[in-house]
Amino acid sequence: MNASSHDPDTRLPVVFTLADLKQQLPGDEQAAMALALRWLESGQVRQVAPPRPVFIRLGSGETPAEADLCLALRRAFPSLVVVGGSALWRQGISHERDAVLDCAVSEPVERCPLPGVRLHQRPAGWLDVVSRTGGLHGHLHEVPLLSAEMAVADAARFTDVWVPDRDHLDWRTLSAERITAAQDAMNSL
Amino acid sequence: MASEGQKAVSESPLRLAIEALHGRARALSEYYSVYRSGAGPRARGRRHQRVRELRHDIVRLQAWTWYLSVADRRPWWWRALHRLSGVFGRDRREQAGRRRHRRAGIQRLSSFSVVDRAYVAQMEDFQGRLLTLQLAQQSRPDPRRAACQQRLEDAVRRLAEHRRCLAENAGRVAVICWALARVLRVRGWLGLDRGEPCVVDS
Numbered sequence: 001m002n003a004s005s006h007d008p009d010t011r012l013p014v015v016f017t018l019a020d021l022k023q024q025l026p027g028d029e030q031a032a033m034a035l036a037l038r039w040l041e042s043g044q045v046r047q048v049a050p051p052r053p054v055f056i057r058l059g060s061g062e063t064p065a066e067a068d069l070c071l072a073l074r075r076a077f078p079s080l081v082v083v084g085g086s087a088l089w090r091q092g093i094s095h096e097r098d099a100v101l102d103c104a105v106s107e108p109v110e111r112c113p114l115p116g117v118r119l120h121q122r123p124a125g126w127l128d129v130v131s132r133t134g135g136l137h138g139h140l141h142e143v144p145l146l147s148a149e150m151a152v153a154d155a156a157r158f159t160d161v162w163v164p165d166r167d168h169l170d171w172r173t174l175s176a177e178r179i180t181a182a183q184d185a186m187n188s189l
Numbered sequence: 190m191a192s193e194g195q196k197a198v199s200e201s202p203l204r205l206a207i208e209a210l211h212g213r214a215r216a217l218s219e220y221y222s223v224y225r226s227g228a229g230p231r232a233r234g235r236r237h238q239r240v241r242e243l244r245h246d247i248v249r250l251q252a253w254t255w256y257l258s259v260a261d262r263r264p265w266w267w268r269a270l271h272r273l274s275g276v277f278g279r280d281r282r283e284q285a286g287r288r289r290h291r292r293a294g295i296q297r298l299s300s301f302s303v304v305d306r307a308y309v310a311q312m313e314d315f316q317g318r319l320l321t322l323q324l325a326q327q328s329r330p331d332p333r334r335a336a337c338q339q340r341l342e343d344a345v346r347r348l349a350e351h352r353r354c355l356a357e358n359a360g361r362v363a364v365i366c367w368a369l370a371r372v373l374r375v376r377g378w379l380g381l382d383r384g385e386p387c388v389v390d391s
Contacts, residue, residue: 018313033316040324053317078220107219131226 015072018053048072049112063115070141079106079127081144084161087151090140093173096164120160123189133185148174153182203257205344206351209311210254217247246303252369253304253362270365278360300366301359305352312348315341
């Protein structure tokens with residue numbers, strides 16, 4: 001790898017960590033740090049969720065592809081789950097599309113400057129409760145989605161995610177019993 | 190008791206190492222929750238194996254944390270374990286990376302690698318912070334930020350020193366993690382606290 005290059009090296013994947021970069025420059029941590037800083041300054045690379053050492057190659061103003069976005073977020077936050085209207089739209093329950101991808105994480109989040117995504121912090125144990133009560137359903141690029149009923153209950157409990165108006169939801173596919181069970185689970189947190 | 194334990198940790202020269210171990214155990218616990226819930230990457234047949242690997246790694250991190258957190262006080266069992274690990278760990282050859290565990294039939298990291306990765310993860314976390322700070326410092330210089338940068342650079346250097354010490358004592362790490370992990374398991378079975386081993390004393 002040419003350390004003096006101004007372009008992010010094409011041998012690195014679109015999403016990479018500081019460890020990946022150090023592997024490209026073995027034995028020279030300072031060079032890896034300097035290179036990462038130069039790429040960050042140029043705007044071609046962004047830190048997914050500063051200060052976490054996970055990066056995504058991105059032109060300035062460019063919105064990353066959804067698959068890359070999901071991969072970047074998964075690498076920064078192992079507990080990532082798609083919630084709210086984003087989960088409902090992707091399961092065909094909502095007739096209204098989300099403007100940004102709403103995701104929940106159990107780890108502390110300082111900020112996430114990536115376009116097209118909004119992160120919401122959940123308490124420790126949230127994912128355990130959700131999974132124990134069968135609140136996960138399907139994946140979006142390997143990121144689990146909340147089930148429709150759990151997405152409704154979670155939105156009602158934490159009130160920080162976007163959900164479409166009642167008129168834009170397909171209520172025939174939602175089970176009232178499962179919503180009650182999901183609400184009970186959310187209230188136990 | 191807990192606050193005394195935490196105070197002891199914060200005043201210890203090993204504080205950074207202990208924080209790194211706590212941080213890594215927390216991160217692995219998150220992965221553990223994800224895999225146990227079935228929400229992890231969908232590799233067939235790997236889920237239960239990964240859950241077992243993670244559980245094993247977490248308990249070894251807790252074991253080494255326990256050992257370091259009482260190193261200042263040196264209780265009798267610590268001195269005995271230190272001496273025994275010096276004898277039995279002397280000729281052990283610990284290698285970085287995964288190796289196949291004969292009985293469980295799964296890939297496991299050596300204790301040295303588990304602890305080393307905790308230090309590396311903390312170093313990279315600090316370096317991520319350094320990059321964030323340096324970027325902000327270039328656009329809006331601030332002396333407080335420069336001081337913070339200096340502290341982070343010192344922390345990275347000290348962690349690199351911990352890594353060097355660890356590599357020299359890889360055999361000892363293996364013996365200590367093996368012994369204390371078993372004690373922690375028994376404590377767990379008996380319903381005794383095993384979440385915060387740094388406050389457990391002799």
